[in-house]
Amino acid sequence: MERRVILVVLALAMVLPALGQKYKAEKGETSFFSKATVEDIKAENTQISSLFNATSGDIAFSIPIKGYQFDKALMQEHFNEKYMETEKYPTATFSGKLQGYTPSGPATQSVTAKGKLTIHGVVRPVEIAGHVEKQGDKLLMKSSFVVKLADYNVQIPKLLWQNIAEQVDVTIQVTYKPQ
């Protein structure tokens, strides 16, 4: 009896994640905003890739740091060269589970993504709240959260502390289509 249960569970565990309804990011935009005494800094990035397995709840994001576009070219250069060390750490990633989403549930659902966020080579466990909206066979996910630069070992020179905030507001919005 027990042996049979184990076999079934094992088989399910292996097959289920592969079987689930998978979604792939069709388009997306993420931006961050830093508010400091001297200047507000904003950058946008549309080069997001993401996969979401609606059955298992597994979700992953990968964002190339080079994709962030600033108004000032010099600022973009410094962002990559001095702060994010983009050559060493080219992407920011998240992998984890989306909790609170039921495929048969209402059109808009509040969800929490729980997993590992990797920025600037530093991996941290995070919980990020957001929304999922069903739009026909597509899904729209939205979230905004705060990232503290010190948590990810991003250092601001003392000379520039008035220009760069200690934490930035990140927003992300991704449209998924079934894969």
Add this chain to the structure above:
Amino acid sequence: MRFIFRTLFTALAFTTCLTFSARAQDELLQELSTGQEDQGYIGQAFKGSRLVNGHSVETTSAGTLEFIFSHRFGRVNGGLYEMFGLDDAFVRIGLEYGLTDNLSVGIGRNSVDKTVDGYLKYKLLRQTREGVPFTITAFGSGAYKTSPKDDETPAGFETIDRLSYTGQLLIARRFTSKLSLQLMPTVVHKNYIGLGEGDTENTQAAIGIGGRIKLTRSVSVNAEYYYRLNATDNSPYKDAIGLAIDIETGGHVFQIVMTNTRGMIERTFITETDGDFFDGDIHLGFNVTRAFQLKSHKGK
């Protein structure tokens, strides 16, 4: 007994599920990263558009206007009487604008020989992670000497004689994020020679070599040397040597300079450098640049 077994099995099954699920998340991430291809342009080789006296391969980004204030004091070995050179000042005020990310245009006015100069700089090739090993920029400039005054010129001196031209190929490679080297084959043509003694060649060729070592993420040390290829033995002029410390803060680059030339344009520092660096004929100076973003850089 049976209960214990059941609990054990459930626990085992549960952990198995978790393990596979964690694997599934990482697989998702892996699936993503294989789909992302980096176009692989490597970061800038130098912080500013100037290495020390001469240009670096870097051009000004599209829509950015750069104000460049360059300044050289007199010679350090002038002693206390000259306040170690601080009594003298040579100044170039310049503007550089990025028409595209690869094409810059610049103008400037230099107090040495009261010269007005203009130039175009075009980035022909950009170093990539794999494939292209160098960044290559073509540089062309013209300079108009407004000194001496028309009624003080030697006999036969015409307005066109005030002009000189420079053509340069700047070839740089960023070896690591800390070390970049640059080679600068250069030709300078002067329409008129003889205002300076021993200035015997209208067309002079030089090869420059330079580089930078980054000390911290905001500070780097640059060096530059121009070797004159067809300088005559009796030429009173010397090869230009320059050292600079670059300090970058936000929209500014400060360069603190030590060099044996007063010149801040190619004609002067390549063909008319009169100081002997190792004899203490060193000018302290600085280049200060301030970038103004006139057009949004987004979507470039």
